[in-house]
Amino acid sequence: MSPEEILADRLREAGYAPREVQKAVGGVVAVAGLVTLQDGTELFAKTLLGPDRDVFPVESVGLSELRALGGAPTPEVLYASSRLLVLERMRPRRDDGQFWEQLARTVAALHLATVSDRFGWHRDGWLGRLRQDNTWATDGHSFFAERRILRWLPEPLVEAAFDREERRALERLCAALPELVPAQPPCLTHGDLWSENIVATGAGAPVLIDPAVSYTWPEVDLSMLWCSPRPDAAERFFAVYREAAPLQDGWEERMPLLHLRELLSVIAHDDDHWGAAEAVRKIIAPFRNGTRQRKP
Template identity: 70%
Template sequence: MTVELLLSRLRAAGFEAESVRAAPGGVVALAGLARLRDGSQVFAKTLRTPASDLFEVEAAGLRALREAGGVTTPEVLAVTPDLLVLEPLPPRRDDDERFWEELGLAVAGLHTATAGERFGWHRDGWLGRLRQDNTWDADGHAWFAERRILRWLPEPLVEAALSREERRALERLCAALPDLLPPAPPVLTHGDLWRENIMATPAGGPALIDPAVSYSWAEADLSMLWCSPRPPAARRFFEVYAATAPLPDGWQERMRLYRLRELLSSIAHDDDARACAEAVRETVQLYL
């Protein structure tokens, strides 16, 4: 896929795009910063084959985070089956503790303002290029087990990476979740809250992109950032969050358990599958 495809689809959607600079990373879509004839810029994504509602779901997630949770997200300028056009955002400053403090306040505000009665979402979504099952359920432990962990076991690459006994161990771990995770209300979550999905506003404040929203546990949202590499200044995120929206004791120790969902998804996407499979084994052994 080349930037020419993104350029042509922008033009077909009515944007007078003159050039596109491809964005690094990204395994699902071709993305880039486009310069328009009037000198302004937009951020755009496209798919080689428009065969899903991926961009529609992403746009809906951005709106939900902004409207229901008060989180800053880029403005959606256009969305079609093969194109998503967003307001461009600058990168964050990793060494700015104030930035991470503001993000901690924003995510705490999102979680505390959106408590619901059921886990899930009104439609299924996407995590990477694979479907995210958001079927509603009032039982958080059953929902997290079925929709966030066991959901990945039938994926071909997961079946290849984990033995039958290892998959059965995951099933036993899921059955024990009520004893391992404290009950908590469902809240609106970003769903893919790791450092690469954190941007900045032109004024320097935090903004979030690429959501995989659902009503889930707040701790599950935090686990993405906690368990992925992050700059030292990000410690202020967790300090401010915990002071604003206190968590049950032992939350740090539970982060690895929530991370199973991301590890299994990474295996299914063939993203460092060997290391992720070993991390799954270590986590299961730790908790069982």
């Protein structure tokens, strides 16, 4: 049975009547499809082929909170279980300056509306196939060090990718975080805000999908867009975001540092086909051999 047939079967189990399921591109965790029901209704659905996990229930709550608490447009969740997630169908985004300007105002409004005094979330989440520890904390530097960087070191593929001195360099970088990242309050963040997790409504407005939400520094969201592949028009995002939600000096230099969490996750998921480990080594180079020569 093909993955699309499995998805169709699970839709039927949930009470839907699929006429056609077309494989959706992108994503490494779930089997996703664009679904047309017998009555012509179009939906988006995805399922997991491995053991049942709470990936979809967590994603459903994350989408709902981004919309309810931060006003961010997200797809309506139509059904969510450990085996199946069904959403209203969105459309591919357009990549022009106007779209990215609108997205910048959306993300800035989300961040400004959800400022908190604690880092974390009320439940653990997922980044890809692996758990995201969202245990509440009041110290942002220790939260980011322990739950967003050092958390990846025990993963087998990360352990194999770096030698002892490189691992110690990561630990030294984490110890220096209070010097590298200025104190700033947390807010509700999307958590996996790269260009492939941004789609559009039928009218062309930005929509956020596939979150890994938590309350953390807003710059963490920006680092995903800054450091991941993006179209040229996305440059407008950063200028417009800074107008709506000013950033502290040196934010550009902090983008690679805050992206470490994503790079380590890529390695842990065996998706390092483009040089994530080398990117990590470049960031931690100043912290090798116990001597910090310059900021990363």
